[in-house]
Amino acid sequence: MTELKRYYAPTSLDQAVECLKGGNVTILAGGTDLTPQSQAGRIKFRETLMNIRHIPQMSGITLEGKEIRIGALATITEIMEHPLVREHLPALVEACDHFASDQIRNAGTIGGNICNASPAGDTLVPLLVLDACVELASMPETKLYRHCMPISTFFTGSGKTRKSLCELVTGVRIPVPAAGHVSRFYKHGTRPALDISTISIGVAGNLKDGVLSNVRVAFGAVAPTPLRATATESALEGRHLDAATIEAAAVAARDEVNPIDDVRATAWYRKEMIHNMTKRMLENVAQA
Amino acid sequence: MTVAEKKHRIIEPDSLIGKRIPKMDAPDKASGRTRYIHDIDLPGQLHGKILRSARIHALIKSIDTSAAKALPGVHVVITAADIPDQRPIGVAKDHFPLKVGRVRSERDEIAAVAAESEEIAEAALKLIKVEYEDLPVIGNPEDSIKPDAVLIHPEPHGADGTHLHLKQGTSIAHRGKADNVAMRFDYAHGDVVQGEAESDAVVEDTFKLHYVTHCCMGVSGMIAEFDAAGNVQMYSNTQVPFLHKREFAEYLNIDPARIRIIQPPIGGGFGSKLDIYPFEVICLYLARAAKRPVKMLFTREEEFLASPTRQPVLLTLRSGCKKDGTLTFRTVHTLHDNGAYTSWGATTPFVMMQTFSSLYRVPHCDYHTAAVYTNNPYAGSFRGYGNLQATFAIEQHMDMLAAKIGMDPLEFRMKNAQDAGEVTGQGMSFKSCGFKECITTAASRSDFARKFAENQANQKKPGNIKRGIGMASMLHVGGGAKIYPSDGCGTILKMDDFANVTLITGASEIGQGSETVLSQLVCEELGLPISAITVVNNDTAITPWDVGVHASRTTFIAGNSAIGAAKKAKGKILAVAAKKFDCTEADLDLRGGFVIRAASGEALVELSKLLRNLHFQEKAELVMTTFYYEPPSVHQDKGFKGDVSAAYAWGNQVVEIEVDTDTGFIRLLKVTGAHDVGRVLNRLGIEGQIEGGVVMGQGYAFTEDLMIEDGKMKNPNFRDYKLVTAPEIPEMDIAFIESMDGEGPQGAKGVGEAPSICMAAAAANAIANATGTRMFELPFTPEKVYRALHGQTPKRYWKPWKAE
């Protein structure tokens, strides 16, 4: 009862992007979004179902020059446990730690989380504050073409991205943070595991003598996409993290988000939590 | 063993009572071997699926099933028009399984298909075309009682306005109802006006209780099959097979004798399987039409949409007391959201009024409920049966009245708590009562008094984390409930040549552990190990009558019945042995698989050997006994007065929490409970029962919320309907108060429902203790708590309203 005609499991990136050329392909990674979505009838499989899990170029977590590269197929568990991530990217570890449950974390991939482009996708907020770039691959003619796109420009709407149907996300690249860099992530759910974020907050920057610079703040689940909070960032940039600055930033945060009411919370409560928890996180950073 | 040794073998006294006995069904369940209804498939079986309404409240203008019927693999498609003899189901007979001319709620059944696979049946549903004409939706009970409210059950008219030619009948389904009041209950003792005049302190508040549902791990399902002679065999998850046998016969217009119900292991009941639902009758219609077995299983989404819920209640309570702490009166008005049809939820006042009238000594009590129709889901019975709702209101008022007269909440409760020997205004007679001991035990084990004072002093101090402690008490039937002509249970017991026992009991096992506890009681009488027994409890063609699993009655009623049968077997065995050993029966006993001398414990003969001797002799005999137990309770009179249960269960739970005032998050830290259980029979079983009940109460209080907006369910899935998950379960300290009930089996009382009752009320009191803010509406989700703490929850007042 589906239009699915073909199952394909490429073993190289070239094979995969060549298959994508026609465009009529559904990509399967961990399947933790795809399966429930198709079961509920919210998405339809295209003609070809392509399982990308056997493509070696898409897995692993490595240090490449001044960047940490996380393959699109890295699972949430792998990321959470990886020494490079644990050493340099605490906000991402925090996000993985509050992600779904063990079973889902063992199957779900970061590439899937990015491409699913949910406003509540938990790795997206830390990726935003860590200045990550999304690696894309395609085959416009006969040759493999790869390029990177800042994640801050990648999302265009709920479930929508700049990636075309012929493109594959192969990984993300994150600059190795300099000394003095701090990053935090907070997920607001109603239970310790297996919850979708009501809101989420990421904060990062360089902290020196109580002054925060190169500030990045991002919010999840308050808009159609996870987003950078530019007004909040300006309220913090170059300032001493004292009580007044923190309160001003928390107010700016509350004022710049425009969330909706849904089964998880009302817009009012979301704005309150953006205020209260941004404040709490900044106080925590100030004490670091 | 030599003959000489055997002669002198002494068997020490031993008892199974109070021991930790693993549930007999546990190994199969834990290893995935249990065959639930989902795992049963009959040869030639078809799969049934139901088309539900696409509208909340509408007239059905037309139904076109022709395309569905033409789909290959489809055997039968039915609508109400195909079942001219359709009879209304439900407590108020206001509900046709397949809807006639009108849909009244989201889950309403319009058509059904039996096909060769579930996929084909699903595809066929999509081919059925229905035309509707929308009607105004009543989304809450307050709108339902407005003078100009649309009627949910008007006199049935066809789409063209002419009277529908329903088969004659006098039920609401046939005749309609001229107002939206489905049921009403009015109870009183004493004179509340006098009570109020004597009061020094009076409080009045409106409480609002929400929708939750059972969330059984096994979704609903059934298999129906007709044999060539027209006899029906059903595989059904019912909790009440014998009552349903009669009811199904009525719906099929056949003799009840032709119906056989087999219950496969049931994946959770909690009261949800106490009524007959449309899908079951529809499954029978399909099987009858298809002349093939038909299996119908719900999807999880359907389980949410089409299962009953706990009864949502709007309740205004007025209570008073004197300066010295004596309660004076209670006036209660409730508005029950009946949903579109009437099931057991509407009758929760039976239990609610008991709590209001009799949990504490109240000289004057006035109670009124109107259950009114809306276009919402309808409520069924659910563990606790209205008692969670009643207790939520009463136990908050206990704290509030205590505060008003400046008395410690513990002392206030103790002052008004019932004692053994008391007969209440409602006629309940407390023969055994460990209530006060429950209160003092839970309070002292949790260090209630000290923490209560400390937290209160902390409310105004800086810091966003506040601790709170709160308590609540409960009273519930613990010795059955005489609702039906009989509240009894039958037992057949047989012993084989190897001294193995088969216990054939009417009592259904729904996961609660009844077969284990019944086995224990029988083996205790017969001096046998638990391994020597087999339980047969799931086939109406074999088992003797029982009223069903409800009202926390199985251990008490079926237990006494099983003991009765075992005692008769023992009597027969000892009579034979006394003859053989030339002594009196009183000189002998059964122990460790032997007939022994009672005084010395000396083993005289192996029981199996004695039984074989009895069997293989000239005047051959077997040991087979029967017993029917009817509890010494009485029916209530028209004013709801009378001693309905043979025993009553008591309890008190103390809840400790931590509130984050910046987010509204509450962490449940600890629950200390003390329950008067009569006597602990299976310690492992009762611990599981209490812990599970606490967690169910926790879900009701904090996380579970079936969101209904204008009749539409917003969250029919486990992502958004939040059951408590493992890391949220608190530390528990549970104490058992053994009041040794004189009528109870080995002194025990029923406790199945008891543990879930106090949690929400105690949690509300804990929030007030932590923050100084009272919450009158459930559930205590972070946003609701945050709103209340930040003055964003307008205080609701529902002006008491009484049906004409």
Ligand SMILES: Cc1cc2nc3c(=O)[nH]c(=O)nc-3n(C[C@H](O)[C@H](O)[C@H](O)COP(=O)(O)OP(=O)(O)OC[C@H]3O[C@@H](n4cnc5c(N)ncnc54)[C@H](O)[C@@H]3O)c2cc1C
């Ligand atoms: C019970 C449960 C709990 C969950 N909890 C959370 C949670 O707490 N937080 C959270 O953020 N998410 C949660 N999710 C959602 C999901 O697990 C994550 O989004 C996960 O990261 C998806 O990864 P996947 O590999 O399973 O993706 P898939 O389901 O395989 O794919 C998701 C989408 O991305 C596309 N896609 C996947 N990989 C690529 C690629 N490399 N290139 C191009 N397109 C691709 C697919 O075609 C599909 O459209 C939960 C899901 C479930 C079922």
